[in-house]
Amino acid sequence: xxxxRKQWIDAMCKIVGPVLDMLEKGxxxxxxxxxxxxxxxxxxxxxxxxxxMLGLSAWLEADSELLDEEERALQSEYREKAxxxxxxxxxxxxxxxxxxxxxxQPLVDxxxxxxxxxxxxxxxxxxxxxxxxxxLADAFRSSRKISAYxxxxxxxxxxxxxxxxxxxxxxxxxxxxxxxxxxxxWYKGDGIYGDGANFHWDYYNSxxxxxxxxxxxxxxxxxxxxxxxxxxxxxxxxxxYASVLERMIGPEGSYPIIGRSICYRFGAFxxxxxxxxxxxLEPHISPASVRCGLSAVIERVMSAPDMFDENGWLRPGxxxxxxxxxxxxxxxxxxxxxxxxxxxxxxxxxxxFWKAPDEAWSAKKVWFGEHIVIDHAED
Numbered sequence: 001x002x003x004x005r006k007q008w009i010d011a012m013c014k015i016v017g018p019v020l021d022m023l024e025k026g027x028x029x030x031x032x033x034x035x036x037x038x039x040x041x042x043x044x045x046x047x048x049x050x051x052x053m054l055g056l057s058a059w060l061e062a063d064s065e066l067l068d069e070e071e072r073a074l075q076s077e078y079r080e081k082a083x084x085x086x087x088x089x090x091x092x093x094x095x096x097x098x099x100x101x102x103x104x105q106p107l108v109d110x111x112x113x114x115x116x117x118x119x120x121x122x123x124x125x126x127x128x129x130x131x132x133x134x135x136l137a138d139a140f141r142s143s144r145k146i147s148a149y150x151x152x153x154x155x156x157x158x159x160x161x162x163x164x165x166x167x168x169x170x171x172x173x174x175x176x177x178x179x180x181x182x183x184x185x186w187y188k189g190d191g192i193y194g195d196g197a198n199f200h201w202d203y204y205n206s207x208x209x210x211x212x213x214x215x216x217x218x219x220x221x222x223x224x225x226x227x228x229x230x231x232x233x234x235x236x237x238x239x240x241y242a243s244v245l246e247r248m249i250g251p252e253g254s255y256p257i258i259g260r261s262i263c264y265r266f267g268a269f270x271x272x273x274x275x276x277x278x279x280x281l282e283p284h285i286s287p288a289s290v291r292c293g294l295s296a297v298i299e300r301v302m303s304a305p306d307m308f309d310e311n312g313w314l315r316p317g318x319x320x321x322x323x324x325x326x327x328x329x330x331x332x333x334x335x336x337x338x339x340x341x342x343x344x345x346x347x348x349x350x351x352x353f354w355k356a357p358d359e360a361w362s363a364k365k366v367w368f369g370e371h372i373v374i375d376h377a378e379d
Contacts, residue, residue: 047333055339058346114163202259
């Protein structure tokens, strides 16, 4: 594998590896640090697992025949590990059986786990043993008793139904259709949706709203004419938002520290990563410039010497350990949403994203005296 791709894979595995290693052994609850915001400890295992799977899923789904021998072997190992971990997380007799149906938060992370299935229908959903498929479907259904807030949480209810859909289970179409409709009303212009009726300066359009919106309309367009007609609008707005994210990467790999949940680190760039994965970047944004920009962010964030504790678990913060940046709802498991930046690993090593020569991203070009296409708002 190329040096850059290998660096991304190494970084991804360094982050999510401890989660899957411990869960596979039935020891995640025993070893995951639970004292940070300890009142949230019941939710932490599913947060860590669901979010890790979200980041891993595209790479697990990558065509193994197009990978070199080293990467193919590692992917195979993680595919098998992921299946075993799903069983450990959803089997009621497992020591690591996770909470899916109480306290509100489990709906969020059931949805992230379901999104992983949507992104990896062959390597995850179709590969599950019958017993594990039943356990997972039961877990998803149990989360329905949790009511979603009238915010980005509406997408969590929809994505759980999407998880059931890819498992071949009956799904509730109204739980899917409602957020797709209401977020059309909450669109604020220039590629941004409100998180609810109001606008907020944060990265939730990238953490949740637009990645789920895009994949839901892609998944269900053949089931509903209304969704088919909505799809080009949703994708156009997402592409514009991805361009905005690309422009937010500073010349040295930093980015604006703004809004809540900033401890999700480079998960803030999920929509840019997804736009690269799904070949939906706007024409003036090259895949190579996105690769180089995201690589700079990953390298900058991971250069902090205290990002991980002595056992390899993430610590709260953006650059290293900065616990004051973590809201009260954030525990150690929450931090694993950072893995969503690694979605382009689902692309073949021969894709332009990986193969094209290095190219500076927009901010680096401008601040080094180069020339770029002027930015325009998209209504």
